[in-house]
Amino acid sequence: MIDVEEFLLRARAWLKENLTPLPQGVSQSDRLEWDEEGDLSRELQRLLFDAGYAGIAFPEEYGGRGLTVAHQKAFADEASGYEMPLRFDIPTLTILGATLLDHGTEEQRKRYIPAMLRGDEYWAQFLSEPSGGSDLAGCLTRATRRGDEWVINGSKVWSSGAFRSSYAICLARTNWEVPKHRGLTMFIVKVDQPAVQLARIQRLNGSREFCQEFLDDVVVTDADVVGEVDDGWTVTTTLLRHERNATSGGSPYGNLRSRGPSAEPRYDLVSHAVQAGLTEDRWVRQQLAEAHILDVVHGHLIARVLAGTRASTLSPHSGSLLKLFTGTKNMRRGTLAIDIGGADAVSWRRRPSGDVTEGFGEQYLSRQARCLAGGSNEMQRNIISERLLNMPRELGTDAKVPFNEARRNRPQRGS
Amino acid sequence: MIIEPNEQQELLLSTTRQFLAKEVPLSRVRELGGTDLGFDRGWWKQAAELGWTSFLVDETQGGLAEDGFDLVNLVLIAAEMGRLVAPGPLVPVNVVAAALSRGGTDDQRKEHLPGLVAGEKFAAWCVAEPGNPFGSAGVRLKATRAMGKIVLDGVKSPIEAAPFADLFLVTARLPNGSLIQVLVPADAPGIQINELDNLDLVRRFGEVVFRDVTVSVDAEVPHESVDDELRRQLEIAAILHCAEMTGAADRAFEFTLEYLFDRFSFGRSLASYQALKHRAADMLMRLEACKATVEAAACACQERQESSSMLASVAKSWVGDAAPEIVQECVQLNGGIAVTWEHDVHIYLRRVTVDRNIHGTPADHRERIASYLLQPRKLVEAS
Numbered sequence: 001m002i003d004v005e006e007f008l009l010r011a012r013a014w015l016k017e018n019l020t021p022l023p024q025g026v027s028q029s030d031r032l033e034w035d036e037e038g039d040l041s042r043e044l045q046r047l048l049f050d051a052g053y054a055g056i057a058f059p060e061e062y063g064g065r066g067l068t069v070a071h072q073k074a075f076a077d078e079a080s081g082y083e084m085p086l087r088f089d090i091p092t093l094t095i096l097g098a099t100l101l102d103h104g105t106e107e108q109r110k111r112y113i114p115a116m117l118r119g120d121e122y123w124a125q126f127l128s129e130p131s132g133g134s135d136l137a138g139c140l141t142r143a144t145r146r147g148d149e150w151v152i153n154g155s156k157v158w159s160s161g162a163f164r165s166s167y168a169i170c171l172a173r174t175n176w177e178v179p180k181h182r183g184l185t186m187f188i189v190k191v192d193q194p195a196v197q198l199a200r201i202q203r204l205n206g207s208r209e210f211c212q213e214f215l216d217d218v219v220v221t222d223a224d225v226v227g228e229v230d231d232g233w234t235v236t237t238t239l240l241r242h243e244r245n246a247t248s249g250g251s252p253y254g255n256l257r258s259r260g261p262s263a264e265p266r267y268d269l270v271s272h273a274v275q276a277g278l279t280e281d282r283w284v285r286q287q288l289a290e291a292h293i294l295d296v297v298h299g300h301l302i303a304r305v306l307a308g309t310r311a312s313t314l315s316p317h318s319g320s321l322l323k324l325f326t327g328t329k330n331m332r333r334g335t336l337a338i339d340i341g342g343a344d345a346v347s348w349r350r351r352p353s354g355d356v357t358e359g360f361g362e363q364y365l366s367r368q369a370r371c372l373a374g375g376s377n378e379m380q381r382n383i384i385s386e387r388l389l390n391m392p393r394e395l396g397t398d399a400k401v402p403f404n405e406a407r408r409n410r411p412q413r414g415s
Numbered sequence: 416m417i418i419e420p421n422e423q424q425e426l427l428l429s430t431t432r433q434f435l436a437k438e439v440p441l442s443r444v445r446e447l448g449g450t451d452l453g454f455d456r457g458w459w460k461q462a463a464e465l466g467w468t469s470f471l472v473d474e475t476q477g478g479l480a481e482d483g484f485d486l487v488n489l490v491l492i493a494a495e496m497g498r499l500v501a502p503g504p505l506v507p508v509n510v511v512a513a514a515l516s517r518g519g520t521d522d523q524r525k526e527h528l529p530g531l532v533a534g535e536k537f538a539a540w541c542v543a544e545p546g547n548p549f550g551s552a553g554v555r556l557k558a559t560r561a562m563g564k565i566v567l568d569g570v571k572s573p574i575e576a577a578p579f580a581d582l583f584l585v586t587a588r589l590p591n592g593s594l595i596q597v598l599v600p601a602d603a604p605g606i607q608i609n610e611l612d613n614l615d616l617v618r619r620f621g622e623v624v625f626r627d628v629t630v631s632v633d634a635e636v637p638h639e640s641v642d643d644e645l646r647r648q649l650e651i652a653a654i655l656h657c658a659e660m661t662g663a664a665d666r667a668f669e670f671t672l673e674y675l676f677d678r679f680s681f682g683r684s685l686a687s688y689q690a691l692k693h694r695a696a697d698m699l700m701r702l703e704a705c706k707a708t709v710e711a712a713a714c715a716c717q718e719r720q721e722s723s724s725m726l727a728s729v730a731k732s733w734v735g736d737a738a739p740e741i742v743q744e745c746v747q748l749n750g751g752i753a754v755t756w757e758h759d760v761h762i763y764l765r766r767v768t769v770d771r772n773i774h775g776t777p778a779d780h781r782e783r784i785a786s787y788l789l790q791p792r793k794l795v796e797a798s
Contacts, residue, residue, distance in 0.1 A: 270788050285785035286778060289732070292788055293781070296729045297704050304707035307418045314418070321700050328700075384699055385692035389672060392687040 001067060008074045014051055019044070019082040028256065032086050036208070038122060038164045041087035045119025048085065048255075055117040057252050058097065063114030069252035069310065076255055085119060089254035091160065092116050094246035096123040096169055098253050099239045103227040108188065112167065124162035124191060126170035126213060127236070130155055131408075134379050136171070136240075137180045137233060138398070138408055141215065143172035143187060150174070150225075152187065152218040158373075162198055162211035165191045169239070170215075175230050176404040183403055184232035188224040195219070205366045240375060241319055247374045248322030249302050269340050272356045276344065284340055291336045294329045301325055317387040324380040327371035334367030416494045416658060416706050417487065427466070427488055431495045434465060439501050441759050447502055448616035452579055454502035462503060463534025467492055471513035471651070476524055477532050483516060486651065490658040490713040497662025500762045502617035504537055504576035506655050510648050511538035511584045514596065518638040523598060527582060539580035539601075540648065541571040541623060542774070549775040550783070551586075551594060551645050556625065558587035558595050563632055565597055567605075567625040573773070577621030578610045584636070585625070586645055594641040598634045605629070614765045647716075649774060650727040654712050656770040657730045660738035661705040663770075667763040668698055671745040691748065698744055701737045708733050725787055728780035735777040738767045 022028065035041055048054040049063070056072040058064025065071070097116050100109055115121040132138045141154025152172050162168060168189050175183030189196070195218040201210040227235040245251045269291050278284040305322050308314030338345045341360040348355035371377045385391040398406035417424060438458055439447070447453055463469070470485040470492075472478025479485065493505060512531045515524055530536030547553030556569030567587055577583075583599045583606075599606070605628040611620045638644040672695065675686040685691055712730040715723035742764045746753040753760045771777065 274789070279789050282782075285789075286781050288788055289781035289784035292784055293729050293732050296726070297708050297733050300707035300711040301704045304418050304703065304710070311419050318703075321703055324696065324700050325704065328697075378693070381693040381696035382689075384696035389692075389695055389699060391675070391692045391695065392684065394689060 002071075004068075004070050004074050007067065007071050008078060011053060011075050011078055014053070015079055015082055018047060018051065019079070019084070021081055022083060028080065028084060028086055031083060033207070035087060038087040038161070040083070041085035042119040043085075044083060045085035045088050045117070049118045054119075055093070055097075055113070055253075058101070058113065058117065062101070062109050063117040069306070072252055072254075079255065084255045086256055087161070087164075088116065088119065088122070089251075089256050090246050091125050091243065092121075092123045092165075094251040094254040095125070095239060095242045098242040098251070099169070099235065100226070102238050103186075103235045105223075105226075107223065108226065112188070115166075121166035122161060122164050124159045124165035124168040124211070125239075126156035126159055126162075126168045126189065126215075127239075128156065128158045130157050130212070134376055136236060137184065139171050139173055139180075139184060140408070141170070141172045142176075143174050143185060143220075145174075146219075148221060150185075150187065150220050150222075152189065152215050152220065154215050155213065156215070157201075157210075157212040159211045159213060160209045162191060162213060163200060167191060168213075169226065171232055171236060173403065174232075177402050178230070179400055180398055180403045180406060181233040183230055184236070185229050186226040186232040186235040187220050188226060189215075189218055189220060193218070203366065203369075205362050241316060243374045244319035244323040244380075247370075248319060248326045249298075250306050250319055250322050252306070268356055269337055272341060272344070272360075275356060276342075278340070287336045287340055291333055294333060298325055298329055315388050317383055320375075320380040320383040320388070323375065324377055324384065327377045327380070330367050330370040334364045338364045416491060416661065417710055418706075420491075424488065424491060428491055428495065430465060431492050432498075434462070435495055435499045435501050439499060441499065441762060444500055444502065444617055444762065453617035453619050459503055460534040463532065467503070467505060468508055468512060468532050468534055471509050472516040472528060472532055476516055476528055478512075478516060478528075480516075484513070484717060486654065486717045487710075487713050490654060490709065493655045493658035494662030494665075494709075497659035497664075497766065498666040500616070500663060500766045504539075504580075504618075505659075506652050507540040507574075507576045507580070508538055509655070510540045510652055511582070513651060514584055514636060514638075514644065514648060518596075518636050518644055520633070520637060522633065523636065527598070530581070536582065537576055537580045538582045538584060539574050539576045539621075539623070540652070541574050541577075541583050541585040542645070542649070543571060543573060545570055545572045545622070549779045550649060551642060554586050554588050554594060554645075556585065556587045558589050558597065560589070560632065564629050565595075565632055565634060567597065567599065567628040567630070570622060570624050572622035573611055573613070573620040574623050575618060575620055575773070577608055577623050578619050583623065586641070594645060596636045596638060596641055596644065597630060598636060599625075599628060599630055603628050603630065613769060615769045616762055616765060618766075618769060646724055650716055650724050652774050653727045653731040653780070654709065654716055656773065657705070657709045657712070657727075657734040660734050660767045660770045661702070661709050663763045663767050664702055664705065664738040664741040667742045667745045667760055668695075668702060670759070671748050674749055685748075694744060694748065698741050701741060705734045705737050725784060728775075728783045731775055732777040732780040732784070735771040735780070739764065739771050742767050 045054060052065055053075060055064030056067050056075055057069050060066035093116055097113055100113055127136060129140055131140055143150040143152045168191050170187045170189040171184055172187060173183050174185040195216050197214040199212045200208045201212060202208050269288055273279055273284055273288055302322060305318045309316055309318055337360040341357045344355060344357040345360035348358045382394060386393050466479050469479035470489040473480055473483035489509060508531055515528055531538055544553055544555055547555055559566045581601050585597050585599050587595050589595055605626045607624040609622040611622055613620045675691060676684055678685045708730045712726040715726045745760050749760060752758050
């Protein structure tokens with residue numbers, strides 16, 4: 001296997017030759033917002049794939065390079081100043097590609113993973129439902145046997161980027177006679193078909209990434225089952241673990257630089273302090289340092305959890321520590337930004353001259369997004385206390401009774 | 416503390432843990448709290464045999480460090496000491512030994528290193544001054560050169576190990592404003608040591624007054640740059656204190672967790688209450704972040720990376736805030752018994768509180784970081 005340094009040298013030359021550096025003052029996440037349809041990412045992903053830089057840590061038989069996490073990380077760091085196909089990171093590669101590696105059949109892996117890596121197909125997650133948030137296993141979407149097929153009916157929500165996705169992974173109830181965790185099955189569903197109706201949800205910051213779907217007699221076959229029938233919860237648990245890692249910067253499968261988002265130009269408190277003449281203010285200096293410390297410590301924690309889970313000295317559920325850190329850090333950072341920004345954080349000059357505080361206020365309004373998406377802070381605290389510290393599980397009155405006898409919300413539509 | 420320890424580190428860890436558990440369990444720490452020294456001299460010699468005084472001294476000078484500096488090993492020891500709130504002047508002895516190993520003259524090394532390394536002699540590291548800011552800016556103790564002598568005038572405080580040290584490494588300021596480090600024997604005329612009370616049971620601190628203390632010019636430690644050297648000494652001390660705080664918080668969290676499992680109220684274990692589970696989760700997250708931060712700072716310092724000084728300040732600020740708060744959460748979770756003398760948690764709280772504030776509070780280290788962030792050329796690459 002090519003060693004990391006040699007690999008990095010080649011990657012460096014290739015990146016310089018083939019990719020466009022990000023414009024001054026533009027971060028990778030800025031580009032993400034501007035590439036809503038994901039077409040730029042499709043092109044870039046294809047470029048990486050053709051050059052052997054896509055799926056660096058994915059096995060070769062599924063279109064990857066079969067190298068190590070260290071190779072992937074080195075490449076991501078090196079590429080952090082370039083236009084990169086970040087749209088493919090979450091959830092396509094880091095969550096769903098990783099889950100198919102763990103639970104997909106050989107046919108599924110061969111059919112779907114290379115298409116992700118080539119930049120041909122985006123994926124979405126049909127997991128949450130309008131009737132349930134944290135209680136994912138309380139899923140009401142049903143898949144019913146009809147001859148050799150399954151027919152899916154129900155409604156899904158919070159599925160990021162479904163409008164650009166070719167496929168989705170979809171959790172549905174296949175057995176109502178058993179307790180809730182034991183009657184679920186995970187399916188692969190084609191998104192672009194008349195039986196799937198899709199609506200986009202606008203977030204308070206204007207983003208239209210989130211979608212809601214209405215599944216009306218969606219037909220799939222046994223070949224579309226991921227894992228075992230009625231064992232979809234096992235697949236879900238794996239998927240959520242990959243999700244926590246991915247959204248906290250701890251995934252080995254993505255293109256994004258795997259560290260805390262410290263140097264985001266649109267969130268640059270230091271530049272604002274300099275421009276606003278606050279650099280001698282003792283209190284502002286303390287706050288600038290605190291924001292920096294949070295980012296540095298976050299980076300250290302990511303490195304520790306990645307190393308510890310790889311070496312099995314930490315539980316595989318340790319991604320929840322990262323997720324909780326990300327959520328609580330975001331809250332604190334939001335406060336620091338709006339404090340330091342003062343009036344400039346709530347009103348600012350329009351681009352192109354622009355103010356560095358643009359974004360401070362918006363970030364503050366939606367700072368809880370990271371405390372909610374992919375499992376709320378409260379769910380992470382449950383996981384940490386129950387899985388890492390072995391404290392007793394929360395009492396769930398529905399976990400032991402057949403699902404059709406458990407108390408639950410009424411379905412809002414479709415099942 | 417170290418996420419992937421190698422075999423040699425594993426061995427050091429288990430040896431240190433066994434030694435501490437056998438020789439200085441908490442019951443013994445309580446007894447030692449009532450003694451003048453706070454520890455037993457014979458015990459310190461045993462500890463020295465296990466390497467506690469040797470990891471920052473080069474092999475060629477009687478130490479154990481292959482390339483002259485093995486901070487990660489010492490960090491493992493400091494963390495274990497924290498876990499049992501062990502006595503012993505680990506920080507001053509090692510910081511002074513490291514300074515001599517790196518910058519001392521042959522004569523200075525020959526005279527002082529063997530005793531320090533063997534655990535027979537003790538050194539105190541005199542930087543802090545009462546009422547002055549932390550670090551080099553706070554050094555005002557006057558040094559003047561006159562007729563082949565150096566004369567020292569001023570006060571150092573609080574100085575760990577001062578009441579029993581044989582030797583002081585004193586940082587002083589020359590009339591031209593530059594810094595100098597000088598070795599002064601504890602019995603030099605003009606030195607007065609006033610023992611201080613402090614929060615910790617077994618640590619000993621003193622105020623050292625220098626009145627026209629005169630030493631030969633040979634007593635100067637000829638560092639290439641005293642500023643750089645002092646920064647490095649502060650870095651080592653900060654990292655060791657952080658390791659100790661993290662070890663202490665780690666152990667306090669362990670026994671608190673055991674208590675939560677064992678204690679039943681209203682027919683169920685405390686560990687089953689979600690309000691308490693969520694607090695335990697927050698504590699574990701902060702604790703893991705402490706461990707990550709200490710390891711990163713120690714490795715950067717050992718590898719002499721440029722970022723290491725800032726990473727040490729990040730650690731002192733983060734761990735200095737987190738560790739005492741974690742231990743105080745332990746007090747709350749253990750309930751009323753935890754505010755009694757009989758319960759062990761206050762011994763931990765004493766130690767982490769002293770470590771938090773000695774050689775720069777979290778706020779002092781944040782101020783250092785702010786200065787660094789606001790240097791124009793650092794604005795982009797700051798991390």
